[in-house]
Amino acid sequence: MDECDHRYAPPMIARRTSLLWVALVLALGALSGCRQAPLDPGFRVPGPEETQGAMPLRVDFAVPTGWIEAYNYGTGNDLYPAPHATFLIPVGAENDSDNLEVLVVISYLMDTDVTGQSDAEVISRVKGYATQVNSAVTEPVKTTVDGMAAFTMPLKEPKRDGGFYTYDATYILSGQHLVQIMCQWDKQKTIVDAACASLLQSVKVVLD
Numbered sequence: 001m002d003e004c005d006h007r008y009a010p011p012m013i014a015r016r017t018s019l020l021w022v023a024l025v026l027a028l029g030a031l032s033g034c035r036q037a038p039l040d041p042g043f044r045v046p047g048p049e050e051t052q053g054a055m056p057l058r059v060d061f062a063v064p065t066g067w068i069e070a071y072n073y074g075t076g077n078d079l080y081p082a083p084h085a086t087f088l089i090p091v092g093a094e095n096d097s098d099n100l101e102v103l104v105v106i107s108y109l110m111d112t113d114v115t116g117q118s119d120a121e122v123i124s125r126v127k128g129y130a131t132q133v134n135s136a137v138t139e140p141v142k143t144t145v146d147g148m149a150a151f152t153m154p155l156k157e158p159k160r161d162g163g164f165y166t167y168d169a170t171y172i173l174s175g176q177h178l179v180q181i182m183c184q185w186d187k188q189k190t191i192v193d194a195a196c197a198s199l200l201q202s203v204k205v206v207l208d
Contacts, residue, residue, distance in 0.1 A: 100186035
């Protein structure tokens with residue numbers, strides 16, 4: 001693993017009332033020039049000046065048993081500017097610089113209002129997110145999270161030094177808002193899968 005890949009988590013608390021600005025945890029990568037330029041997702045990505053006023057939605061959730069919040073991880077490819085993100089890792093992994101077992105909850109403000117869009121239109125957008133991280137594209141599976149329609153798909157994002165970051169991503173779209181829950185595994189897929197299921201069951205998207 002080279003220094004640019006160090007502690008990477010790809011493009012998720014019951015007591016949590018605010019979200020961490022992902023820009024803070026990405027500062028080191030941005031300053032060192034380690035971040036890759038995002039690939040064309042197939043739709044226009046807005047500039048920061050276009051997303052003023054409205055904010056990403058707050059997302060509340062319960063931290064799965066055996067996991068803790070971490071502050072030294074960052075996403076490699078933001079889908080939209082200025083997201084809010086929270087990272088969770090297994091207890092005991094705090095001092096493991098090679099840990100890649102990570103849960104991430106990211107809340108974005110999109111440039112498009114998807115209200116009234118068909119499943120086919122939303123699925124097309126979700127597939128674009130996979131393209132943006134240079135993953136193979138599979139058909140998203142429609143699910144429900146917090147009573148809202150969601151779409152889940154497995155992603156394999158290429159590493160700079162070979163191999164892949166492997167994770168399941170669940171996308172919840174409402175109006176101009178996107179919530180992305182990512183469950184990345186490396187060596188402990190069973191543990192991550194169980195924590196991911198617990199996390200998804202507890203998610204509450206605060207719409208008001």
